[in-house]
Amino acid sequence: MILKRLLQKLGDVIGRPRAEAPWLDMLNSGTFPMGHEEAFKYTSGQIPIPNEVLRQTVSRPDLGGFYFIGESWSLVISQLLQGLPGPHFNVLDVGCGVGKTARFLTLDPRINYIGFDIFKPAIDWANDAFSPVVGRRFQFVHFDGISKFYNPGGTIPATEYQFPAEDETVDLAFAASLFTHLYEDDMRAYLRQTARVLTPHGLALYSIKEVRGDQAQEPISGTEQSIEMTRDFFVQCAREEGLELHDPGRVICGQRAVVLRKA
Numbered sequence: 138m139i140l141k142r143l144l145q146k147l148g149d150v151i152g153r154p155r156a157e158a159p160w161l162d163m164l165n166s167g168t169f170p171m172g173h174e175e176a177f178k179y180t181s182g183q184i185p186i187p188n189e190v191l192r193q194t195v196s197r198p199d200l201g202g203f204y205f206i207g208e209s210w211s212l213v214i215s216q217l218l219q220g221l222p223g224p225h226f227n228v229l230d231v232g233c234g235v236g237k238t239a240r241f242l243t244l245d246p247r248i249n250y251i252g253f254d255i256f257k258p259a260i261d262w263a264n265d266a267f268s269p270v271v272g273r274r275f276q277f278v279h280f281d282g283i284s285k286f287y288n289p290g291g292t293i294p295a296t297e298y299q300f301p302a303e304d305e306t307v308d309l310a311f312a313a314s315l316f317t318h319l320y321e322d323d324m325r326a327y328l329r330q331t332a333r334v335l336t337p338h339g340l341a342l343y344s345i346k347e348v349r350g351d352q353a354q355e356p357i358s359g360t361e362q363s364i365e366m367t368r369d370f371f372v373q374c375a376r377e378e379g380l381e382l383h384d385p386g387r388v389i390c391g392q393r394a395v396v397l398r399k400a
């Protein structure tokens with residue numbers, strides 16, 4: 138297990154194509170662009186759109202992809218919230234990036250939102266962009282986690298992180314394309330934290346890059362850039378960390394999204 142983990146980390150260092158993480162060079166040279174998309178003029182009351190480099194750090198840089206993915210996730214979240222007792226909902230966005238989904242969730246006044254991420258420019262940008270419009274109802278928190286890809290100077294292992302929420306206070310947690318970047322130990326720690334923060338009726342909507350069981354050589358494989366696993370393995374880990382399956386059947390923008398609840 139330790140050897141496997143070491144080889145994975147080594148793979149991250151050696152095998153990382155420069156072109157796939159252009160922001161690392163910009164981060165290291167202090168030239169990372171923090172501005173908004175320049176194609177639009179903003180007035181007060183609007184949430185700006187992040188620039189192309191920021192959009193790229195959370196998947197597709199094109200505006201259509203940025204909006205389509207955020208809207209797709211927020212639609213499923215709205216459907217799940219309809220089945221939960223209100224009147225207000227505490228929502229936790231695990232690996233929130235620049236708030237691609239959060240910007241749609243601002244339209245629902247019942248939602249109190251906290252997002253956290255290890256990529257500091259995304260968190261700084263999101264706090265600046267959202268707070269003039271929605272104030273403290275939407276908060277973005279930086280976690281200084283260790284990551285070659287997203288936070289090269291990070292100091293805290295993800296296995297030691299406490300999600301920024303008290304026990305049993307989160308009605309809905311979601312993670313859009315986050316477990317596609319976590320090794321097994323980190324994934325298990327995040328599932329454990331989820332079991333801690335969910336209310337007894339709470340739900341977690343988490344996506345994975347799914348590989349079919351009959352095509353998988355190993356239940357989980359890849360490097361931090363892209364981790365894939367079987368759905369059975371993810372659900373088994375979730376069970377072992379205090380969660381159970383609520384709904385196995387959704388695909389959101391190409392990723393398998395399972396819904397979990399406290400066991």
Ligand SMILES: C[S@@+](CC[C@H](N)C(=O)[O-])C[C@H]1O[C@@H](n2cnc3c(N)ncnc32)[C@H](O)[C@@H]1O
Pocket residue numbers: 194195196231232233234235236237238253254255256259280282284287295312313314315318319323
């Ligand atoms: C593909 S992006 C998706 C971002 C966001 N969920 C979205 O839909 O736009 C993956 C995100 O996971 C974040 N991330 C990676 N490892 C993390 C960790 N251990 N804890 C929190 N965030 C992490 C990255 O910084 C990045 O913002």
